[in-house]
Amino acid sequence: MHSELDDTETICIGETLEAQAAAVLDRCREQGLQLALAESCTGGLLAGTLTAIPGSSEVVDRCYVTYSNVAKIQMLGVSGELINAEGAVSKAVSFAMLEGVLERSRADIGLSITGIAGPGGQESEKPVGLVYLAAAKRGEEPVSERMLFGDAGRTEVRSLSVDRALKLLASIL
Template sequence: MSLFPADIVEQAQRIITDFTARGLMVATAESCTGGLIAGALTEISGSSAVVDRGFVTYTNKAKMDMLGVTDATLATHGAVSKETALQMVHGALFRSQAAMAVAVTGIAGPGGGSVDKPVGLVHLAAKSRSGKILHREMRYGDIGRTEVRLATVRTALAMLAEAADRDDIQA
């Protein structure tokens, strides 16, 4: 029995198997998912060879203190923005021993949305030490808090796999 749906467990298993074979470690920086990405990865036996650390940075202060997101970025673009996701992923990567990192920030709902930033808006970023970076702006819609969070985990895991394939990196 798993805490996660079967498709997420399968995604996580593929990442753990592939990254273990390649000697790659991962760090996560999570806001709206509250640690679920790291949780999905650590659901897999042997994940200690891959998961270096996870940062759960729900508040703006935590994003600044733990990941180095700047006050200016938060003031100008807000916590849920491409700019914040990019700073989060950079901070996670360079405050860890990981070869790759993934970061997510969004509005899971049911409240907190606006016309410009509706419920279901999530910014995700993945980055490797070579400097290659992926960004996705997802608009999952107001599908419910749990579903937004699980959809974000699925996208984040897919981005980790894609970033590793694009980079073709080895430890």
């Protein structure tokens, strides 16, 4: 049975992101790995992309949407002092979010995303479209990416962030 909801999910996520998500899930499943996420600027879009794939519950342990600074502090243990010193959109905070998601889950792999999707929120040194991602297998050195997508529009920045996150996950698998 095919429902309208299934069509909407494919249209919202897009076939390319869906294929990337399925490949990441397959590789995790093959290696017996669990995945946990901490998202800010994407607002759960990465989690939604992964969990739109049937069987994702075998791989996805949990996903935190820590959109506010308070949520980053309360849910992930990110230091308020770090956020004040570096800003929520920073490499340091992306690493702290990653550390928090791995400490608070049973996952083997963690990933974090923080950025400015726009249209507002930019600062002089942090423009709309600036995104930091961090990922690691438990016990291994984290890897990070700094992306500058430009003021491509909120939806596009979020979608491009999910694309980069899936590619980053694939690279550490």
